[in-house]
Amino acid sequence: MTVAIDRADPYEAYKRLREQAPVHRIEGPMGAEIWLVSRYEDARAALSDPRLSKHPRHAPQWVRDLGLVTESENPLGVNLLSTDPPDHTRLRRLVTSAFTRRRMEALRPRVQQITDALLDEMAGGTEADLLAALAFPLPVTVICELLGVPFADRHDFHRNTRASISPELTPEGLAAQREARRWMRDYMTGLVANARVRVDPTLPPDELPDLVSALVVAADERDGLSEDELVGMIQLLLVAGHETTVNLIGNGMLALLCHPDQLKLLRERPELVVPAIEELLRFDGPVERATPRYTVQDVEIAGVTIPANSMVSVVLAAADHDPAHAPQGDQLDITRATPSHLAFGHGLHFCLGAPLARLEGQIAIGTLVRRFPDLALAVSPEKLRWRDNGITSIIRGLEELPIRY
Template identity: 45%
Template structure:
């Protein structure tokens, strides 16, 4: 039972999906840890304060990422298999603890290098321009209309990660839809998420088999050959890791692109400042990550032992979600945290996690946003909202499902 019933009761409703921050603020002000029921009936604890979340990210003695090995309700088969639970399945570093996590991250890092990421910049720019060309080409009488989520933000990251992994072009759209199904959480999330989870893994298993005989200069080939002396990724680890990179590389960047564009459309003074001082674009991306980041609640942790947070004791064997969306507006850490301000100069947000599980793909997401969002505003001139955006139901992601816009004088 939460100690803030009214705010907890407002979680995960249609109004909450559209605007979750007032409910998060109420929970944060109440403090401690809050017992909540997630869509589908899963019970978990929610942490909403910045310092509580930051400490939990760092406390690997009290919290585990091993769902099957730690979560009592899961072990006793008392957990409904919802989309949230499916996300926690797999054989990759996101659901592993040290020393296994250390081993997996070291192996993956051998292929997922800064050089490989930076080398994608020309392709990111070319793909973004190609997608914008398509939108511009559809204008009628100097006016263009588009859904920037489905016609731009959802397409660019999948094309980038598809090229990074060397996934066949014909599989790209199918995998994009499957990833969205895994990350969504509505009444039909269980069957859809399980089927999509299996589809992603089957497709990637086929890709790995091909890369064992047709190695190339791509991340899949690099991970197939990655080794540390006699150690290398097993087949299941390799496929699960590719699924993680595909899902996280797509989902977080789609959300980041959409939320950054939307934040600037709703804050024209900030956009005008960027147009006068384009050197601030990196700061704008960081503020979008803090203010309306791509992840609401980090993938669950599970208590190894009783943990006391703000005077509330969480028993051992419980699921705990760290609400980075709430934490990154905490006024105890961010002055006037509800305000979007690109001059804030603040980069200690938790949008990509913290500690040993800090998102490995964060540099790629940042690179795509720094390249693509300025291009959107440069090429789709007089960009404006054309109605209210909508969001996809998810307890993990903060995901726009539509971002309708108009633009003029395009070129």
């Protein structure tokens, strides 16, 4: 079957996939070939299946031919997303020692302070691009402070982030990805060098000034991080720490603006913000497809055999709308007794930054709805532009979100 996926509303196409071809091979330009998994139970099982590796050595030849990965690493370097156990277990343990719940919870007042300041700036006008005014500067400020990255560099790493993780499969797009990789690696190497000069290795992780310093200390432990792993891990945290949250806030607010009854309910019952964020993550989350996995052997899913050395893409957006798991999954209901969703993945590679993303989403959306009771879209929904980098794209997000208030 042929499936045309509309960027503005991919969910009708994903419904067809779930019903007619829950495991489906699609072809793209320049030899690309990806297997899509779209039903919830299949997706959840695939995300924790050890036969689906994250290591690029198992990638199909076309992926290496295009330079999307090398034998040793993915576009974001050697990190949690490009390793399997036992290396993944070691890396996650060390990063978790720096990325503590105590450190995340301590950010709450600062996240609120940044949000309030950004909304104060918005209050001087009547229209804004919500992505530029709030959804981008909030998480990027937080992750910059958390990692110890100069805020002045935010636009450079945001631009290179996009080129690194979702390249267009054209010679120009792949060349831009290679250049972005070089820039990101050089930038992160400089961050590490600066941190090494000032770090105090005698302090516990929670008392070090930022996560880069904590990871530098972890790198010097026995069985710690190699220099490549250290640079790759910081790169991953910087990219994932802002890119997905931008789209959590943007997609979530668009969903509420397109469902005024749900927006009104959240305004009247602000205590619903916690389940509301979970429902918004399920309904139109920031990651449309999980990062690629590669079959280490022939793998059968839902009666379909996927050959070894194939790329598998678990379609989180399709799985989270599966009515077998979330009844009436195409409807937004912030009072839903929310079933577990896959917006942050599942299994070994469950998103390490999920608590921070939830915290930022709850504060940003909850405060915005409270402070601006007459929020509305400034354009019709069909005029909004969605990011689209083709077959390899994993992120779901808007180019801009014009609002009136």
